[in-house]
Amino acid sequence: MLNNYLLTVLNNYLSKAKVLSISLLIILPLSSIFSGIFDFQADNLSHLISYILPDVILNTLILLIGVALGTLTIGVSLAYLTANYNFPGRDIFVWSLILPLAIPAYVFAFVFVYLFDFSGPIYSIIRNTFGSSDFLPKIRSTYGVIFTLSLAFYPYVYLLSKNAFSTQGSQTIEMAQTFGYSRMQIFWIVSIPMARPWILAGLMLVLMETLADFGAVYIFSYDTFTTAIYKSWISLFDFSSAVQLAAIMILFVFFIISTEHFLRKNKKYNMKNQSKHIIINLNGYKKWLASLACLCTLLIAFIVPLLQLSIWAFENILKNPGIDPRYLSFFLNSLAIGIFTTAIIIFLSLNLSSSRRLDKSLFTQTFVQISNLGYSIPGSVLAIGFFITIVMIENSLIYTLSLIGIEIDIVIRGSLLAMVLALSARFLVVAFHPINSAMERISKSQEEIGRSFGLTPRKIIWLVQIPIIKSSIISASLITFIEVIKEIPIVLIIRPFDWDTLSIRIFEMTSESMWEEASIPSLLIIIMSIIPLVFLVKKASKGK
Amino acid sequence: MKKKLVYNVALTLGLSMLFAQIQAEELVIYSSRNEQLIKPIFDAYTDETGVEIKLLTDNDGAIIQKLRTEGSRTSADILMTVDAGNLWHATELGLLQPVESDVLNDRIPSHLRDPQNNWYGLSVRARTIIYNTNEINPEDLSTYEDLTGEKWKGRFCLRTSKKVYNQSLVAAMIAHQGEEKTEEIVRGWVNNLATDVFSSDTTLIKSIAANECQVGLANTYYLARLLAEDSDFPVSVFWANQNDRGTHVNISGAGVSRYSENIDAAVQLLEWLADAKAQKMYANVNYEYPANPDIDPHEILASWGEFKQDQLNVSKMGELQVDAVKLMDRANYK
Numbered sequence: 057m058l059n060n061y062l063l064t065v066l067n068n069y070l071s072k073a074k075v076l077s078i079s080l081l082i083i084l085p086l087s088s089i090f091s092g093i094f095d096f097q098a099d100n101l102s103h104l105i106s107y108i109l110p111d112v113i114l115n116t117l118i119l120l121i122g123v124a125l126g127t128l129t130i131g132v133s134l135a136y137l138t139a140n141y142n143f144p145g146r147d148i149f150v151w152s153l154i155l156p157l158a159i160p161a162y163v164f165a166f167v168f169v170y171l172f173d174f175s176g177p178i179y180s181i182i183r184n185t186f187g188s189s190d191f192l193p194k195i196r197s198t199y200g201v202i203f204t205l206s207l208a209f210y211p212y213v214y215l216l217s218k219n220a221f222s223t224q225g226s227q228t229i230e231m232a233q234t235f236g237y238s239r240m241q242i243f244w245i246v247s248i249p250m251a252r253p254w255i256l257a258g259l260m261l262v263l264m265e266t267l268a269d270f271g272a273v274y275i276f277s278y279d280t281f282t283t284a285i286y287k288s289w290i291s292l293f294d295f296s297s298a299v300q301l302a303a304i305m306i307l308f309v310f311f312i313i314s315t316e317h318f319l320r321k322n323k324k325y326n327m328k329n330q331s332k333h334i335i336i337n338l339n340g341y342k343k344w345l346a347s348l349a350c351l352c353t354l355l356i357a358f359i360v361p362l363l364q365l366s367i368w369a370f371e372n373i374l375k376n377p378g379i380d381p382r383y384l385s386f387f388l389n390s391l392a393i394g395i396f397t398t399a400i401i402i403f404l405s406l407n408l409s410s411s412r413r414l415d416k417s418l419f420t421q422t423f424v425q426i427s428n429l430g431y432s433i434p435g436s437v438l439a440i441g442f443f444i445t446i447v448m449i450e451n452s453l454i455y456t457l458s459l460i461g462i463e464i465d466i467v468i469r470g471s472l473l474a475m476v477l478a479l480s481a482r483f484l485v486v487a488f489h490p491i492n493s494a495m496e497r498i499s500k501s502q503e504e505i506g507r508s509f510g511l512t513p514r515k516i517i518w519l520v521q522i523p524i525i526k527s528s529i530i531s532a533s534l535i536t537f538i539e540v541i542k543e544i545p546i547v548l549i550i551r552p553f554d555w556d557t558l559s560i561r562i563f564e565m566t567s568e569s570m571w572e573e574a575s576i577p578s579l580l581i582i583i584m585s586i587i588p589l590v591f592l593v594k595k596a597s598k599g600k
Numbered sequence: 601m602k603k604k605l606v607y608n609v610a611l612t613l614g615l616s617m618l619f620a621q622i623q624a625e626e627l628v629i630y631s632s633r634n635e636q637l638i639k640p641i642f643d644a645y646t647d648e649t650g651v652e653i654k655l656l657t658d659n660d661g662a663i664i665q666k667l668r669t670e671g672s673r674t675s676a677d678i679l680m681t682v683d684a685g686n687l688w689h690a691t692e693l694g695l696l697q698p699v700e701s702d703v704l705n706d707r708i709p710s711h712l713r714d715p716q717n718n719w720y721g722l723s724v725r726a727r728t729i730i731y732n733t734n735e736i737n738p739e740d741l742s743t744y745e746d747l748t749g750e751k752w753k754g755r756f757c758l759r760t761s762k763k764v765y766n767q768s769l770v771a772a773m774i775a776h777q778g779e780e781k782t783e784e785i786v787r788g789w790v791n792n793l794a795t796d797v798f799s800s801d802t803t804l805i806k807s808i809a810a811n812e813c814q815v816g817l818a819n820t821y822y823l824a825r826l827l828a829e830d831s832d833f834p835v836s837v838f839w840a841n842q843n844d845r846g847t848h849v850n851i852s853g854a855g856v857s858r859y860s861e862n863i864d865a866a867v868q869l870l871e872w873l874a875d876a877k878a879q880k881m882y883a884n885v886n887y888e889y890p891a892n893p894d895i896d897p898h899e900i901l902a903s904w905g906e907f908k909q910d911q912l913n914v915s916k917m918g919e920l921q922v923d924a925v926k927l928m929d930r931a932n933y934k
Contacts, residue, residue, distance in 0.1 A: 100922075107929040173803060174795070175810035196796055275799045277760050277934060290661045291767060291925045293689050440665045447669050465673065549662050553628070553654040556635075564635045567659060568886070569800045569822070 067513055071411045075420050078404050079427040081481035085441030086306075086429070088448065093303060095296040100288065104297065108284050116280045118198060119205070119273075120263055126206025127262045130353060131213025132255060136243065137350070139221035142335050143343040149350040150218075151589055156357040157211040157535060158585030160542045160562065162271030163578050164208045166571045167361045169195055169275055201276040205266055207357040212265075213258035215531050216490050220251035223497075223527070226334040253496055256316055257489035261535075264309060264432040264485065281305055282434045289437070302437050309432040313425055362582065368575035379576065382556070387580055390557040393472070394541040394584070397479040401487045401536050402529060404480060409492035410517045414503075428485035435482070439545040442478040443469065446550070470552030478546050483539050487532035494528030495521060530592060538585045558584070626652040627865055630667060631680040632660040633852055638680070641881050645872060651865060660686045660764075667695045672859045677866040679719075680854040683764045685771075687719040687853055688918020696855040699867050707874035707892045711911045712851050721851030721914060722873050723882055724889035726820050726907070727769050728847045729838040730805060735814045741838045744773070744848070747815065748788025756792040757804050757816035761928040764921075765801075765819055769848050770928055771920035772912055776845055779927060786931040797934050802826070809835050819850075824887035824900045839907035846908035850917065851891060 137143075138150045156164075170176055172195035179189040193199060224247060232242045248255070270282050281301065289298035338346055373379065404427075412424045430438060446469045453466050468474050498521055506520040522529065544563050551560070561577035631638060635657050642653040658666065660681055667674055667690070679696060681687050690696055696718040704713070704720050712721030729741055740751070747756055759766060773782040794813035798804040801822040808816050809826075826833050840847050854873070856866045872878055879890040884898045896902065917924075 103926050103929065107926075169799075169803065173807070174812040175803070175806040180810060194796075196798075274760075274762070277797050277799050279934065283762070286661075287762060287925070291762065291764070292922050293692075295665065436659070436662055439662065440669075443666060444669050447673070451673070545662065548658045549666055551656075553656055563659075564657065567632075568634050568637070569802050571802075 068415065071415055071513060072417075072419060074407060075411050075423045075427070078408060078484075079423040081477060082427055082430045082484075084445045085438060085478070085481070086433075088444040089299050089437060089441040090303060092296040093299055096300075097294050097297055100292050100294050100297045101300075103292075104284065104288065104301075108279075108287065112279050112281050112284045115198075115278060116267070119202060119278070119280060120266055122198070122202035123205045123209060123262060123266045124259060126202055127210040127213045128255070128259060130206060130210040131258060132217050132248070134210075134350060134353060135214045135218035136221055136247065137346050139218050139333075140336060141338045141343075141346060143338045143346040145347050145350065149347075149354065151592065152354055152358070153350060154211045154215055154534070154589060155354075155582075155586070156208060156361075157215075157538050158542075158582040159208065159358070159361055160271070160559075160578070160581070161205060161208040161265070161269055162275060162566070163365070163562070163574070164361060165201075165204055165272035165275040166566075167364050168200070168204045170571070171195075171360070171364060172200070196276055198278065201273060201278045204276070205269070205272060207353075208272070209262040209265060210353075210357070212261040212535065213255060215535065216254040216258035216493070217251050219490070219494070219528055219531055220254035221247060222333055224250055224333070226332065253493040254490070257493045260313065260316065260489055261431070261486060263312070267305065267309065268432055268434045270434055270436070285434055285437060295440075298437060302433055306429055306433060309429065310425065313428070317421075317425070362579075365575040365579050365582075368572040369579055372573060372576060383558075383561075383576070383580065386556050386558050386561055386577065387584065389555060390541045390559065390581070390584060393476060393479065393547070393557065394537045396472070396476045397483070397540045398487075398533050398537045400476060400480045401484055402491075402533055404484055405488040405491045405532065406517055406522070406529075408484075408488060409495045410513065410521060412492065413495055413498075414513055414516075427481075428488055430482040431485045435543070435545040438482060439478075439549045442474075442481070442546060443549050446474050446478075469550055470555075475547060475550045478550060479540055479543060482543070482546060483536055486539050487536045490528045490532040490535075491525060494525035498524050534588055534592060537588055541581055541584055625650060625865075626654060627677045627862060627869055628654045628675045629656070629678045629680055629854075630663050630676045630857070631655060631657050632663050632686065633657075633680050633682050637886050638882075640885065641873070641878055644878070644881065645869065649868075649872075651869070653869075664690050664693065664695065667857065668693055674857060674859050676857040677860040677862050678854050678869065679857055680852070682852040683768065684721070684851050684853065684914035685764055685768055685918040685921045687714070687855060688915050688921075690855070691716075691718045691915075692918075695858055697858045697860070697863075699856050699863070699870070701867050701871060703871045704867070704874055707871070707894075709891070709893060711909070711913045712849075712891050713853075714855070714915050715913060719853050719855030720870060720874065721853040721891045722870075722879075723852050723886075724891050724909070725765070725850045725852065726847050726889060726909070727765055727817060727850065728820065728840045728907075730808060730816055730818045730820075730823055730835055731838055732808050732811060732814045733834045733836050735811060738836070738838050741815070741840075743841045743844070744769075744817070745785050747817075748785055748792065752792045752815060754792065754794050755814045756789065757794055757807055757813035758789060758797050758933070759801055759804050759816075759818070760797045760799055761925070761933045765850060766817070767921050767924045767928070768850050768914075768917040769817070771917040771924035772848050772910060774920050774923055774927065775912055775916045779923065783927050783931055786928055786933050790931055790933050805835055809833060820901065820904070821887040824898070827900050828887070837904045839905070841910070842908050845912070846910040849889075849909045849914070851914050852888070853891070 134153055138146060171178055173179065174189065179192060182192065183189040228246055228250065229242055232246050237245070268282060270286055273280050273283060285298045285301045288294050288301060408424050408427060411420055450466050450468050457464065503516055503520055506516045511519060542559055544559050547557055547560060548563060558577040558581050562574045565574035635655065639655065642655060645651065646653055660683065664686065667676055667679060679690055691714060698717040708720045712724065713719065731738065731741060761767065770782060770786060773785065798807065801818040804816050805818055805823055805826060807813060820837055823835060823837060854870060856863055860866050873882060874892055876895055879892045879895045883890040887898055887900060889897050889901060
C-alpha cells in the first residue's frame with residue numbers, strides 16, 4: 057500500500073517536472089525578450105499612447121470580431137454540411153476545403169489585392185466595359201481584410217468542427233427528433249453545443265493567428281496592434297517599447313484562453329455510447345445548393361489564388377527558362393523541418409494534455425497554458441527571443457568549459473535541432489488545442505479502468521488515450537505540418553549559412569515586392585501540403 | 601592567432617557532430633539585401649579572387665538584433681542593409697567599425713557614406729515624383745513641397761509611412777527645413793490623397809498607370825522594373841527639386857562588423873564592390889543607380905536623364921528617422 061502511495065506521489069512530481077520543462081521552451085525566449093521590459097522610453101511611449109494605440113486597439117478588435125464571425129460562419133456551416141449530408145462532390149469537398157490553409161495569409165492578401173484593386177485585372181475589365189468601377193467595393197478596406205483573412209483561416213474551424221460533428225453519433229440527434237425538433241433547431245441546440253470545445257479550439261487558433269499576423273495586414277495597410285509592435289521596433293529603433301506592447305498582447309491572449317477554459321470547466325463532453333454516425337442523402341435542389349456552397353468557397357479561397365500563382369509561375373518560367381536546381385534542396389529542407397517539428401509537437405501536446413487531465417493542480421494548469429503562448433506572439437519578435445536564448449546557452453556552455461580549461465567555441469545556432477525546438481515552441485498550441493479538446497471526450501471511467509490494471513500515466517497515454525483520439529491527432533499533425541512549412545522569421549534567424557527552405561524563398565522574393573517571383577515557392581508549399589492531405593484521404597476511405 | 605574550432609550540432613538532427621574549421625579565405629556577410637540581388641555579385645568575386653563568401657539574409661530589424669546578440673562571438677565580417685537609417689542604427693549600437701580606405705573614399709561620394717567611415721553606400725535609390733504620362737504635363741511638376749497645392753487635390757498617391765523610404769524622405773525634409781515646415785507639407789500631402797496609402801511602390805505605380813491617381817512618390821527602380829517588361833507603360837519620372845536642394849536619394853550599403861577578424865579581406869571586398877565592374881552588376885540587377893559616379897546607369901535609367909542629387913549626408917536620415925516617424929503620425933499619414 058505504502059509503495060503504491062509513494063509511486064503516486066513520484067508520478068505526480070514527474071508529471072509536474074515534465075510540464076515545467078516543456079513550458080521552459082517558451083518561458084526562456086519570452087523572458088529573454090522581456091528582460092528589457094522595464095527600460096521605459098518615455099517619449100516613445102507617450103507618442104504611441106497619443107497617436108498610435110487608440111486606433112490600433114480599435115482596429116484590432118474590429119478585425120478579431122470580423123474574422124471570428126467570418127471563419128465561424130464559413131467553417132462551421134461547411135463542416136456541418138460535409139459531416140452530416142451526402143451531396144454531389146462531397147467526397148472531394150471534405151478534404152479539399154482544408155486546402156486554403158496551405159496558402160500563407162500574406163500570399164492570400166497579395167493575390168487578392170492584386171486581383172481586386174483599382175489597377176487590377178478584374179476592376180480594369182469592368183472599367184473598360186462599364187466606364188467606371190467606382191460602384192464596386194474597395195479591397196483595401198476593413199471589409200477587404202476581414203474577407204481575406206476569413207477565407208485564409210476558416211479551415212482551422214472547419215477541420216476541427218468537422219471532427220466533432222462526424223463523431224457525435226446519431227443517438228442524440230434521433231432523440232431530439234423524437235421530441236419533435238426540426239433539423240435546424242437540432243443544429244442550434246444539440247450539434248453546436250456538443251461540438252463547442254472543437255469549434256472554440258479552431259476559433260482560438262484563428263484569433264491568435266489574426267492577432268499575430270503582420271504580413272497580410274501590412275499589404276492592406278490595415279494597422280493592428282502587431283503593426284504598432286513592429287513600428288516601435290523597426291521605425292522607432294526601440295525594441296523595449298515593442299516588447300512592452302508584446303507583453304500586453306500576451307496578457308490579453310492569456311486572459312482569453314483562461315476565460316474560455318474556465319467557462320467550460322464544469323462541462324463534460326464524453327461520448328457515452330459510440331453510436332454509428334449516419335450520413336443523410338440530400339435530394340433535389342438541396343443537394344445542388346450544398347455543392348454550390350462548397351464549390352464557391354473552394355473557388356474563391358483556393359482555386360482562384362492557385363490559378364493566379366500558376367499564371368505568375370508560368371510567366372516567370374517563360375522569362376527565365378529553367379528552374380533553379382536548388383529548389384530540390386529547398387523542398388527537402390522544408391519537408392525535413394515540417395516532419396521533425398510535427399512529430400515533436402504531437403509528442404509534446406499529448407504529454408501536456410494528458411498531464412492537464414490527470415493533474416488538476418493550479419501549477420500544472422497554469423504551466424500548460426503558458427506552454428501554449430508561442431503562437432500569439434508576432435513571429436519576428438519571438439524569433440529574436442529564441443535567438444537570444446540560444447546564444448545565452450552557448451555562452452554559458454563556453455564559460456563553464458573554460459573554467460575546466462577547455463577553450464572552444466560552441467555553436468548551436470544554425471543547428472536543425474535548435475530550429476525544430478524553436479518551431480515546436482511556436483506552434484505547440486496548433487496541435488495542443490485539437491488534441492486537448494479530443495481528450496475531453498474520453499470519460500474518466502475509461503482511464504480508471506486503465507489505472508486499475510496498474511498502468512502508469514505514460515501507458516495510459518499510449519494504450520487508452522491515443523486510440524480514442526486518433527482522428528484528432530491526425531488533423532492536428534496536418535495543420536501543424538502546414539503551419540511549420542509556412543513559417544518564416546524563426547527559420548530565417550536560426551538557419552545556418554546557405555540553408556534555405558521554400559518559405560525563405562518567399563521571404564527573399566517578397567521583401568523587394570517581387571511577388572510574382574514568389575509564386576514558385578508558394579506553389580511548392582501548396583503541393584507539399586497536399587501530400588499529407590492525400591495520404592489522409594486514402595486512410596479515411598480505407599477506414600470506411 | 602588563436603585557432604578557432606567551430607563546434608556544430610549536426611543539421612541532420614542525427615545529433616552527430618561536425619567539426620569545421622573556418623578558413624582564412626572566407627568572408628561572412630549578414631545582409632538584409634535580398635539573396636537574388638547580391639549572390640550573383642558575390643559569386644563573381646569568388647571566381648575572381650578565390651575568397652569564399654558565406655551569406656546570411658534576414659530583414660533589417662532581425663539582422664541587427666542578431667548581430668547585437670552575438671556580440672564579440674559573431675562570425676559576421678560585413679553587415680549589408682538596404683537603407684542608410686539601418687546602417688546608422690547599427691553604428692549607434694556599436695556594431696560596425698570605421699575603416700581606413702582611400703579607395704573607398706575616392707570611389708564613393710561623401711554624402712553617400714558615414715562621416716566616420718563606418719559604412720559606405722554601394723547603390724543609390726532615388727525617391728522622386730512619378731506621373732501618368734497621358735494625364736500630366738511634366739511642366740506642371742516641380743518639387744515635393746508643390747504637391748501640397750490645391751491643383752493636386754484628389755490626384756496624389758502615397759505609399760504607407762511605415763516604409764522606411766518615406767521615413768527617410770521626411771527625415772531629409774526635416775534636416776532641410778525644420779519640423780514645423782515639414783509637418784505642414786506632410787499634412788498637405790495627406791490632404792491631397794486620392795485613395796488610402798499603398799503598401800508597395802509597385803501597386804502605387806500601377807494605380808497611377810490606371811489613372812486612380814496621377815502623381816505620386818516612388819523609388820525609381822520599381823518603375824524601371826515595370827518599364828523593362830512593358831516599354832509603353834504610361835508612367836514616367838520627374839526629378840524633383842532640381843532648382844533647389846536636388847532629388848532625395850537613399851542608399852543600400854555595407855560596413856565592416858565591429859568584431860570581424862578579417863578586416864583587410866572585408867575592406868578589400870567593399871573596395872571591389874565600389875569598383876566599376878561590381879558597381880554595374882550591383883546596381884543593374886535591381887535598376888538602381890551606381891553609388892560610384894563614374895559608372896553609367898542602366899539604359900532605362902539613362903533615358904530619364906541626369907539629375908541633381910540632394911547632397912545631404914544620408915546618415916542624417918538615420919539620425920532624424922524617429923522624429924520623422926512621429927511627425928508623420930501626428931500628421932495622420934498612415
